[in-house]
Amino acid sequence: MIRNASLLLAGTIIGATAAVTLTQVPSLIPGVAHAAVSDTYRQLNLFGDVFERIRSDYVEQPDDSSLIEAAVNGMLTSLDPHSSYMNPKDFKDMQVQTRGEFGGLGIEVTMEDGVVKVVSPIDDTPAAKAGILAGDLIVALDGEAIQNMNLNQAVDKMRGAVNTPITVTIQRKGTEKPFDVKIVRDVIRVQSVKSRAEGDIGYLRISSFNEQTFDGLKAAIDKLKADIGKDKIKGYILDLRNNPGGLLDQAEYVSDAFLEKGEIVSTRGRHADQNMRYDAHPGDLTDGKPVIVLINGGSASASEIVAGALQDQKRATILGTRSFGKGSVQTIIPLGSNGAIRLTTARYYTPSGKSIQAKGIDPDIQVVQDLPPELKDKITDTKGEASLKGHLTNEGGGDEGTGSQAYVPPEAKDDKQLQQAIGLLDGKQANAAFPPNAAAAVPN
Known part of the structure; x- marks a missing residue:
């Protein structure tokens, strides 16, 4: 999940930025702080010494900008799997990608x-x-x-x-x-939203969350109402399987499309301005019709926000397998002409206050796909966020459970998860988890 930020930085060269910061520390923290400052200066000197040694003695003439870029990226990637440096070209590519x-x-x-x-x-x-x-x-x-x-x-x-x-x-x-x-x-x-009628049921597939996602979802819902008939629609299937995520605000808008009120998601970071809560506004675009959300091991980040919000608010029944478990927020911080950094700045929490970081969303109804014989020895479960080296741990502990089957059959008739969702909405199947008990929704 990505949050955009426009920040005025006090310098773009590593040494200059650090120096500006460090000159302010001794006046704020007396005593033992001087030792920390001195140690930081030594580490910066170490970087400078190594940099100069490489420039003067390496077997071939190195490219200075490449060395700096590698050093900055190494610093960021050592934090967690989702923080990284983007040079100007990569930053431009990322902006194009989020535009769809x-x-x-x-x-x-x-x-x-x-x-x-x-x-x-x-x-x-x-x-x-x-x-x-x-x-x-x-x-x-x-x-x-x-x-x-x-x-x-x-x-x-x-x-x-x-x-x-x-x-x-x-x-x-x-x-x-x-x-x-x-x-x-x-x-x-990327046409991030696709839709079709499954009889009297509206099927909505969101493959990613870019700047066009909410507009695409609204248009798809309007089309389904026109094609099926607003009063004839029995319910909606929201398919978020293998959706890797995207923009935070689009996850909020998509969740809001199905809700009349209540919390959608909250974020918490080191600083007060990173602690935010996002609430739904009146106006359920689906007119309160039943909703089933499909997730699997490839559903990550923004898709987990939507699933978690609709699950905790008892607006939808979640069906499929456990999601990926990426519960962190990355802020894109531009560095002027030097590109940008993607920095993990907060964790997000579902309305019940639960962090899914390295845990994932557990479905209300677990349905595992049947693999065709030719794929049984070739496809295994995804491992999820908890398997990534250097991942943030879950504050509540127990982060070894993420990862699950992420296979989706190419043909709808073979899609066990989709067919069970259709059966529930058609009334041909029954399950205690559908429809959800609205009285048990998270208090807001």
Whole structure:
């Protein structure tokens, strides 16, 4: 989940920024603070000494800007898996992506054990059409090992001119050897919301949360009302499976679309201005009709906010498998002409005050997909946030439970989760968790 920020920084060079900060400390904290200041100066001197030694003695002439960029990125990635540095090009690419259009293959990725892990392929993109799956490990790009790259370098290599090919080497759990997949790059225009009528039921699929998501959702709901008939709709299915997340404000707007009142989400960080609560406004776009939300092991971040809000407010029944468990907020902090940093600044909490960091959202009704025979030895459960090296722990403890099945059959008739949701809304099936007990909603 991303929060945008426009901050005026007191300097963009590491040494200058630190110096400005440190000159203020001794006047504020007497005594033992001087030792901490002195130690910090020594560490900054260490950085300068190593930097100069590399510049003067390395076997080849290094690029100064690349050294600084690597040092800054190393500092950020040591904090947690979701903090990183973006150079000007990466920052521009990120801005394009959050607007809902970008160039590349169409996969959401993270770094794990020195290789790139696929969090989720984006619907109707070259990667999805080529058969890339959530949980796949990308070990090489055009024959070059990923272990020689950081995440930003790997992403940059996957992007490129439209209609140019790239060979992606995949290691998939259950396969004996890595295998190559040739993918042709394209302009990725993400239509984050898709919809269709399932009889008298409105099906809404959100694949990511970009700047167009809420508008797309509203338009989709209006179309379903027109196609089915406002009074004939029995309910809605909101499909958030394999949705890797996106913008915080869009998660709030989407949740608000189904609620009349009550808390949606709260955030808590180190500083008071990071402690915020977001509430729903009157105006349920679905007119109070029953809602079932589908989630799985690939549902992360913003999609978990929506699922958690609708679950705690007893507005919807959550069906599927446990979600990914990414319960942290990243703020994008621009650095002028030097790009930006993506910094984890807060944790988010569902209306009941629960953090899902490294835990995930547990469904009200657990439904595991049936795997076809040819995939039973090739597809395993995703491991989730708790498996990522350096992940933030859950303040309540017990963060080893995230991760679950993330497989979704290509055909709706074979989709066990979807078919059970349809059966519940049609009244052909029954479950104690549907509809939810509105009287048990979180007090607000």
